[in-house]
Amino acid sequence: MTYQKRLSLLIGVDSVIVLFSIYIGYFILHPYMDIYNSGTLFISSIALFISHHVFAWVYKLYQKAWEYASVRELVAIVKAVTLSIAVTAVVQTFAFQDIYIRVLLLTWMLHVLLIGGSRFSWRLYRDRFVAESDEKKRALIVGAGSGGSTVVRQLQHNETDLQPVAFVDDDERKQRLEIHGIIVEGTTADIPQVVEDKQIDNIIIAIPSLKRSEIQHIYDQCAKTKAKIQIMPMIEDVMTGRVSVSQFREVQVEDLLGREPVELDIESIAEYVTGRTVLVTGAGGSIGSEICRQIAVFHPKKLVLVGHGENSIYQIDMELRNRYQELIEIMPVIGDIQDRERMFNIMQEHQPDVVYHAAAHKHVPLMEYNPKEAVKNNIFGTKNVAEAAATAGVGKFVLISSDKAVNPTNIMGATKRVAEMVIQQLDKESKTSFVAVRFGNVLGSRGSVIPLFKKQIQAGGPVTVTHPHMTRYFMTIPEASRLVIQAGALARGGEIFVLDMGEPVKIVDLARNLITLSGYTIEEIGIQFSGLRPGEKMFEELLNENEVHSEQIFPKIHIGKAAQVEGELFYEFIASLNSKGPTILKKQLIEIANAKDGLRELMKEVASV
Known part of the structure; x- marks a missing residue:
């Protein structure tokens, strides 16, 4: 009409x-x-x-x-x-x-x-x-509080293909109550039965205040049914108008494995970022690009994006320009961290106040096959960037490290541990505050296990898991990036910051969750155990027993003082790797490198100091 x-x-x-x-x-x-x-x-x-x-x-x-x-x-x-x-x-x-x-x-x-x-x-x-005459899908709403009530009202009043027919809620006082004409039929433990009795097509999780562990519990109950599982948007996205309450999204693996977000000390971050020049190496990578996004929120004077790959730098450059061009001077720079002269020129030209060093080779099995490239990029590349920063008078330098640097069993972890030693040594010799931040595995980053699992699921399976008991620590890309930024605010010099990452996750559980989230059963896709790959650990650590400090310097952030080697011996070793040391050391290095796994064993030995 x-x-x-x-x-x-x-x-x-x-x-x-x-x-x-x-x-x-x-x-x-x-x-x-x-x-x-x-x-x-x-x-x-x-x-x-x-x-x-x-x-x-x-x-x-x-x-x-x-x-x-x-x-x-x-x-x-x-x-x-x-x-x-x-x-x-x-x-x-x-x-x-x-x-x-x-x-x-x-x-x-x-x-x-x-x-x-x-x-x-x-x-x-x-x-x-x-x-009721429309051919709508019958929906079960998990949560009869304000979130669930809002969802039902939106579904009843808007033209959607969902018709709410029942609530479930763990609050005993709400059982059998009627809200907007919809009855609370039971608790979350009753989800499978309610789905069967009410012929439910879709389940909508509508509790904005849920913790990650609680989402996992509810998802486990929902996964026992064949109903499609969705979750309401974050309440802050609804309040700011970015999305509607009725714009439900699929449950993501980050919802199940991600931890509660770390609250930032906004004032301390703004103090050392706002109005200053910030340089990020590896700015086109998963972590580097997210650091750039979150740093941009604090409106630095200039943001310098350094990277080796022109496509990835172009993408993050255009993304930031579309949002912040009027507020921030954004400078894309193509450069290889192994090019020492280029790094010194970049530092001298832009005179950054803060440097985030995220450029690195990080793929464990691939670096096992290419150990010299790991040494060149992760050790000498870090050394180039760090020494250039010190020469240019940078105020703070934050190195992105890895939990694989603890008791390393692979070349990637060993090179990251030596990179930590490089910045710790420079911290003692320069006015720049050098710190490192250790991560666990990052959900969804390039080369991580989740994109691999998703491709295998799309191909019809099976999903390959190395071992049924293998565990890893996980965090989301935004959380990892927030930790880096907060570490810069906490830095006094020489520290290694580590996030309290909670309990490690079994990789096989991660595979099962991804399969069910993709709408398949475990039987349809299958899980195949392939055995440990070169350089892999069964379990990973964030600090070894000599580095653990039980107190937290910031909520969910620990600080560790890793053992340091004597400066002269350390530089002698670095010089030998760079083929610039005494002849006898070069000869020894050549002999070790030519022997089977020689360089790898040498790196493990030095990194374990």
Whole structure:
């Protein structure tokens, strides 16, 4: 129905109700009161007719979507009717020096009843017949609190393909209660039974305050059914208007394995970032690009994006320019951290106040096959960037390290441990504050296990897991990046920061979750155990027993003082790796490197110091 037709219909219906009500009022009361007078009735009805339409327009009774009518719309009707009756009473006073109170009260009641009934009857009809006649999917809402109530109201009032039919909630006080016409049928433990009894097609998790562990528990119950599982958006996204409550998303592995977010000390971060020049190496990578995004929020004066791959640098450069071009000077720089002269030139040209060094070779099995490349990039590349930063007078330098640097069993971990030694040594010799931050595995980063599992699932399986008991620590990319930024604020020099990452996760459990999240059963895809790959550990550590400090320097952040080697011996070793040391050391290195696993064993030995 067009707006004009709808407006005409509502005005016509109201006109009939207004005239009918006052005439009926006079007719009912006439036998008991000698009040019938055609002039009195005509003037009163004209006054009531005109005033009603005026106040109906003022209170937008003709503009409201009555199929979604609620208490607010009823209040508007009462206000419009009351004021129109009051105007009629004033007209009677001036015209007849009397007010026919009982007639006006009866007319007021008939107005509210008939106008309200005409509006709300459409909503009742729509909710009872139109909505149920559509071929909608039956939805179970998990959570009968404010979030669940809002979701049901949105689904009932908006044109969606979902029809809410039941709630479940763990609050005993809500059991069997009816909310917006929907009954709380049980607790989360009853989800499989409710899904079966109510023939549920979709399950919507609608508890914004859920902790990660609680989402996992609810998901485990939902996964026992064949219903599609969705979750409502984050409440802050709804409040800021970025998404609607009814824009449900699929449950992601980050919801199940991610930990509670670390709250940042905004003031301390802003103090050393806002209005300053920040340089990020590896700015096109998973961690580096996210650091850039989160740093940009604090409005640095200049953000220098350093990377070796032009495509990845182009992408993050364009993304940031689209959002911050008017606020931040963004400078994309193509450069290889192994090019020492280039790194010194970049530092001298841009004079950064803060450097985040995220560029590295990080793939464990691949580096096992290419140990010299790991040494060149992770050790000498770090040394180039760090020494260039110290020469340029950078205030703070943050190295992205890895939990694989603890008791390393692979070349990647060993090179990252030596990189930590490089910056710890430089911290003692320069005015720059050098620190390192150790991560566990990052969910969804390039080369991580999750993209691999997803590709295997898309190909029909099987998903390959190295060992049924292998565990890893996990965090999300945004959380890892926040830790790096916060570490810069906490840095005093020489520290190794480590996030309290909670309990490690079994890789086989991760594989199972990804399979079910993708809409398949474990039997359909299958899981195949392939055995440990070169350089892999069964379990990983974040600090060895000599580095553990039980107290936290910041909520969920520990600080460790890793053992340091004597400076002269350390530089002698580095020089030997760079083929610039004494002849005898070069000869020894060549002999070791040519022997089977020689370089690897040497790196492990030095990194274990």
